[in-house]
Amino acid sequence: MAALQRRLYGESKGGWDAEGRPSARELASHGTALQRDAVGGAWVLLLFGVSATLFADAAPSVDFLAAQPPGAQLARAAIGLLCAAIAWSALLVDLLLCPCPAVADGKYRAIRTGSGHYVYLTVQSLTIITTHLSLSALANAATDKLTAPLLPAALARACLTVHAACHVHAEYVASLSLVLALLYYPAAILLPNWEEEEVVPWRRRGVHIFKRLNFYSHGAAIPGSLLDLLILKDRHLLAQLAPPYRALLAVGICYGILYPISVHVGYNWHAMHARTLARERRARAEATGSDGVAPCKSHPPHEWPYGFMTELTDLGKPPAALHSWGVRPPFSTGWVLLSAIGTAAQHGLGASPCNLHRGTGDAY
DSSP states (O other), X not given: OHHHHHHHHOOBSSOXXXXXXXXXXXXXXXXXXXXXXXXXXXXXXXXHHHHHXXXXXXXXXXXXXXXXXXXXXXXXXXXXXXXXXXXXXXXXXXXXXXXXOOTTSHHHHHTSSTTGGGGSHHHHHHHHHXXXXXHHHHHHHHTSTTTGGGSOHHHHHHHHHXXXXXXXXXXXXXXXXXXXXXXXXXXXXXXXXXXXXXXXXXXXXXXXXXXXXXXXXXXXXXXXXHHIIIIISOHHHHHHHSOOHHHHHHHHHHHHHHHHHHHHHHHHHHHHHHHHHHHHHHHXXXXXXXXXXXXXXXXXXXXXSSTHHHHHHHTTOOOGGGGTTSOOOSOOHHHXXXXXXXXXXHHHHHXXXXXXXXXXXXXX
């Protein structure tokens, strides 16, 4: 994938800030992060499979599909594939077309962890959305009366379960696409320093489409996810399979807690390992009179994925004694506020797609 970045932006010895083109080091870091992204994609598929196994009831899907004329599900699949393709384009723009980070950028250090680009909420959200829309389209195609008889019995049953699971997840996916836009566009449009901090550096490097690429990647998934929920999903089937709003609330709360914890685990593991190496170097230097322990290249300096997280960590942080190993406990005052605001935003927007198809009289 680094070859695509090289073809788009070229390559230089000095790197982005020196010559306006990425260096081999910057391209290699981006390529390594993309390889690690496969783990994040596998986790999303695994979570979808677990959710389908535990919560999806195929019986309503069987009754619904029995009443559909031949070809109806194939038509839904064709539209669904278009929705999935648009969502995939947003994810690929974010991962492949946006310029690889410069060495001076915090993102350069943030993606050099085991999570790769999945340390960012944008990539996590877009992967969930694209996975849902893709599986939904494939399930529609496989459950049509023209195609279902051609499949082995075990595969046909699995497709019925996936069809039901896509109805279970449709509301959450639609609200996730709205939250992704809500968290990005107000900051990009209203914050006075956003343009100077995020866009101007890339203009100096010669990448004048950076802002347009980011605007596209954060909003392109909305039409497809809403079309999938409001048009492609059957209202009565959703009423039977969609979880109550309190379940969506619980999922949002868990995500709002687990994401800060996961970020802190990666950051603090990195920091503790760096301090361990520093102590070993000092001990070896005292014993031998020279620095006998070389820096560990697999554990470079790390940084928070978002710049504002540094300020949040310092807001109401615990006593300094807890930081002797570089450890910053997950829930300083700032991180509690971030989790609460993000969770509230998701639930406020999550109620909108629910009301759009359930109607105001339906109970949650």
